[in-house]
Amino acid sequence: MGWGAAEVRLPLIVLGILMASLAGAHPGWGQEQGTPGSSHGDIAFSADIVTFYEGPDKNTEEVNCTLSNDQIRFVERDGAYVGRLRYKVSFVDQDQRTAKSSEKTVEVQAASAKEAQDRGFIQVLQSQVTVPPGKYTATVEIQDLNARKKTLLSFFLRRHRTGRVQIAVDSARFGDQQLALSDIEFGRSVRQTTSGVFQKSGYEVVPNAERRYGIMLSEMSVFFEVYDLRGGVRNDSLMATYSIVNREGMTMFSSQSPMTLHGTKSGATALFDIASLASGSYMLTVTVRDLASEAQATSERKFDIVWSKLSWGKTDTERVEDLTYIFTEKEMKEFKALSVGEQEKYLVDFWARLDPTPETRDNEAMIEHYRRVAYADEHFGTAGTRGALTDRGRIYIKYGPPDDIQSFYSDYEFVRDKQEIEGSSVPNDPFARVGLKASQEADETSSDQRGGSSVHGKPYETWTYDGPGNPVRPLSARVPSSSRLQFMFADEKGVGDFRLIYSTEKQEY
Secondary structure, three states: OEEEEHOOOOOOEEEOOOOOOOOOOOOOOOOOOOEEEEEEEOOOOEEEEEEEEEEEEEEEEEEEEEEEEEHOOOOOOOOOEEEOOOEEEEEEOOOOOOOEEEEEEEEEEEEEEHHHOOOEEEEEEEEEEEEEOOOEEEEEEEEEEEOOOOHHHHHHOOEEEEEEEEEEEEEEOOOOOEEEEEEEEEEEEEEOOOOOOOOOEEEEEEEEOOOOOOOOEEEEEEEEEEEOOOOOOOOOEEEEEEEEEEOOOOOOEEEEEEEEEOOOEEEEEEEEEEOOOOOOEEEEEEEEEEEOOOOOEEEEEEEEEEEHHHOOOHHHHHHHHHOOOOOOOOHHHHHHHHHHHHHHHHHHHHHHHOOOOOOOOHHHHHHHHHHHHHHHHHHHHHHHHHHHHHHHHHHHHHOOOOOOOEEEEOEEEEOOOOOOOOOOOOOOOOOOOOOEHHHHHHOHHHHOOOHHHOOOOOEEEEEEEEOOOOOOOOOOOOOOOOOEEEEEEEEEEOOOEEEEEOOHHHHOO
């Protein structure tokens, strides 16, 4: 089933212990292991790993993944839309030995063809493996069994679209302490129950592998387990303290709640209203203290707050790609080093500096930039390449809409960097430095052509700007080489992929 973000609404309460070694406090702000992780490859998904105590020298590593419906190929079957995914998890220790692995095939469903393509609907996958305490590298892989890779070789080799991520895991040792806490698990929703796909310790916790809250999830639910390894007696003298601290070290929230523990292991959950928190990265710290013995245990983890639809609705890669032509190299390096919440905060300051009318509500520079990105994606995309990353998309985003576009269908091949026009019956070409050669002579000039391919019999178009164009943010003080900017694009392979083969601006090709 798909979990739509808009479907999650929870009461603002704190739930105490329900049922049934001090795991040292988690590392500091900048030292936490690399979770959650974002995948690379054909499928974009997020993965997070949560460590729970299972017994002496034995932990359960819960691996949670979330991916949106638009990353999956659904096939209609008996009126339903079904996706088939292979979900693989492996843990390799420091000696490069596989400590544990898990593989399963799961079916996911969408209620309609529209929902099957909707990025707002989320699929949640979960796997659990048991390992001894220690340090591991976890590899998480998702294959779409309904979708082959698009290359001819991959098709014949039956290779499927795949996403993969590796995450460093430090599986804590719980056994030597009297009181301990598991990792904090961030949830999309939580409810008290003794059944359900994601049930444990009396709760069903639907994981939030991105650890991201804000515009689509305005309340934050978390789950953790408390372990009292002193003999399994009733303990009603526990006090839980919750605190949220921002990147600058300022405490944004603090609260206490009494707990009663029954037995060795008990589950606990808390819900927080995060509406007052600005975009950014935060640390949640949970401390459970035994008021009678003064023993205590602490667990802490980072999470992000995101309030912009632009930040929430895009993958990590897309957020970076959107800014390729508006950022300097230094800004891009800084941006990539931030979490998604910190990226949004960075963008607020960035666009504020570019706002041509700061006294008004709208930021025209930001609106125009993202309008150009959206237009390029819609009109210039090719198989496997989003429109904003094509040559036409790049020019459109950097210089704005051209003042004139002329489209042609040529029986000639374009020869880049020729100084003269060769052959006969040459059409009136506005670009003096682009040669045209009769197609029957193609074999003699193949080494001169862009990429070694000819474009005779293929479409081409010219874009003209009456002046220097209209950059949202000029990144260079360079004087244009011509009073009119001109660009020529050719569909060299005949597949709709128009490549820039000539421009009055040499740096563009």
